[in-house]
Amino acid sequence: MTQSGHPEAGAAPRVAVTSLGCKVNFAEMSELAGTLAAAGWDVVAEQDHADVRILNSCTVTMQADATTRKHLRRLRRADPGALLVLTGCSVDGNPDQFSRDASRRHGVDAVYPNLRKHEIADDLLRWVGAREAAPDTGEDRSALRSRAFIKVQDGCNHRCTYCIVWQARGVARSRGPASVSDAVARAIELGHGEVTLCGVDLGSYGRDLGTDLATLLGGLLEQCSDSARIRLSSINANDVTPAVIELNAHPRLCAHWHLPLQSGSDPVLRRMHRGYRRAQYLHVVRQLRERNPLTEITTDVMVGFPGETDADHEQTLSLIDEVGFHSCHVFRWSPRPGTPATEYADPVDAATSRRRSAEVRRAALRAGDASRQRAVGRAHEVVWERPASTGARGLSSTYHEIEVPGASPPPGSLGHVFVTAVAGDHLEGTLIP
Numbered sequence: 001m002t003q004s005g006h007p008e009a010g011a012a013p014r015v016a017v018t019s020l021g022c023k024v025n026f027a028e029m030s031e032l033a034g035t036l037a038a039a040g041w042d043v044v045a046e047q048d049h050a051d052v053r054i055l056n057s058c059t060v061t062m063q064a065d066a067t068t069r070k071h072l073r074r075l076r077r078a079d080p081g082a083l084l085v086l087t088g089c090s091v092d093g094n095p096d097q098f099s100r101d102a103s104r105r106h107g108v109d110a111v112y113p114n115l116r117k118h119e120i121a122d123d124l125l126r127w128v129g130a131r132e133a134a135p136d137t138g139e140d141r142s143a144l145r146s147r148a149f150i151k152v153q154d155g156c157n158h159r160c161t162y163c164i165v166w167q168a169r170g171v172a173r174s175r176g177p178a179s180v181s182d183a184v185a186r187a188i189e190l191g192h193g194e195v196t197l198c199g200v201d202l203g204s205y206g207r208d209l210g211t212d213l214a215t216l217l218g219g220l221l222e223q224c225s226d227s228a229r230i231r232l233s234s235i236n237a238n239d240v241t242p243a244v245i246e247l248n249a250h251p252r253l254c255a256h257w258h259l260p261l262q263s264g265s266d267p268v269l270r271r272m273h274r275g276y277r278r279a280q281y282l283h284v285v286r287q288l289r290e291r292n293p294l295t296e297i298t299t300d301v302m303v304g305f306p307g308e309t310d311a312d313h314e315q316t317l318s319l320i321d322e323v324g325f326h327s328c329h330v331f332r333w334s335p336r337p338g339t340p341a342t343e344y345a346d347p348v349d350a351a352t353s354r355r356r357s358a359e360v361r362r363a364a365l366r367a368g369d370a371s372r373q374r375a376v377g378r379a380h381e382v383v384w385e386r387p388a389s390t391g392a393r394g395l396s397s398t399y400h401e402i403e404v405p406g407a408s409p410p411p412g413s414l415g416h417v418f419v420t421a422v423a424g425d426h427l428e429g430t431l432i433p
């Protein structure tokens with residue numbers, strides 16, 4: 001590589017992409033990597049040397065912006081001569097810190113807000129003059145993981161009072177069903193046994209196009225043969241319509257739903273401006289399990305929101321016990337400039353917030369243990385991921401990590417495993433031929 005970051009003459013440019021935050025970010029980078037790979041670029045791992053480095057950032061909390069800065073420093077240190085590109089929600093959510101000029105301090109060469117993210121690939125191809133470079137080998141170099149992540153929706157029309165993401169991502173807009181269907185077909189053709197549909201507000205899919213998520217999902221499930229399946233990344237409980245619930249009985253839909261909870265208390269949900277209440281959330285969980293009793297639920301919980309009382313907190317703990325979550329992502333509320341909640345009275349003191357966070361984590365761990373225990377003694381369909389040191393690792397339809405000692409199936413394919421035991425945070429089993 002030359003000092004300017006340009007690859008040596010004749011060599012395929014090497015690009016490393018790093019995604020922080022949500023699966024939407026990950027899906028966007030998978031797509032970008034796929035475009036560059038098809039133009040002859042080498043998509044390399046983050047720890048390898050690269051000519052171009054792209055960071056897709058997250059701004060969901062103040063901590064996330066700090067993580068963006070930390071990553072920029074690390075990426076710059078890893079490859080002092082590389083072209084460093086910054087994009088994502090930190091750019092839109094925190095323009096003071098991540099404007100083009102401000103980003104130069106972190107060694108960034110180019111900055112793209114979310115709405116211009118789609119220009120990155122073309123700009124890079126022009127920059128390196130690589131459109132006619134190495135021919136596409138047909139080999140799947142677009143895969144950042146054995147599972148495919150496809151963005152079907154962007155933006156959000158909700159106004160949750162703690163959230164900056166809707167400001168960073170703009171209004172809700174959906175990708176056309178034909179384009180989604182083509183992307184899913186391509187992912188399956190490339191050997192991805194599992195496709196995750198991602199969106200900032202996935203449940204709003206299609207409202208701008210006169211269709212809806214159930215219609216899209218129903219069509220995609222019919223498109224899947226036995227060698228592929230579909231997972232939804234995250235959906236708000238108020239968007240889980242009866243037609244969507246009905247699809248939970250479909251054998252090609254993963255029996256795993258990520259339903260962000262945030263709080264089990266109605267007064268807190270109201271102040272957060274969430275679109276559902278406790279009873280509705282529990283009703284949706286019950287209905288999903290009626291269609292498929294093996295359904296597992298994962299969630300996000302926010303503790304210490306302004307005005308949260310001990311009684312509110314108890315409501316969250318009791319809901320965690322009642323649902324029996326597979327896993328919970330727990331985080332403490334912190335003021336986020338630009339969001340209404342920052343102005344709310346009645347803040348929860350740091351010690352109380354820490355204690356509540358620890359209690360929620362303990363409840364979540366108990367629920368997670370129980371979830372793994374109920375997965376033992378039956379067959380699971382898994383998508384094979386990276387090989388583990390001792391064998392193969394797969395992800396079940398129910399989102400359990402399962403290890404099979406001594407096995408080495410091709411990553412991305414589907415297989416069947418009989419689960420025999422819990423082994424720490426994962427499961428162990430034997431291959432079903």
Ligand code: SF4
Pocket residue numbers: 156157158159160163164165166200201236
């Ligand atoms: S639903 Fe709420 S939390 Fe999620 S992106 Fe929209 S505003 Fe933010």
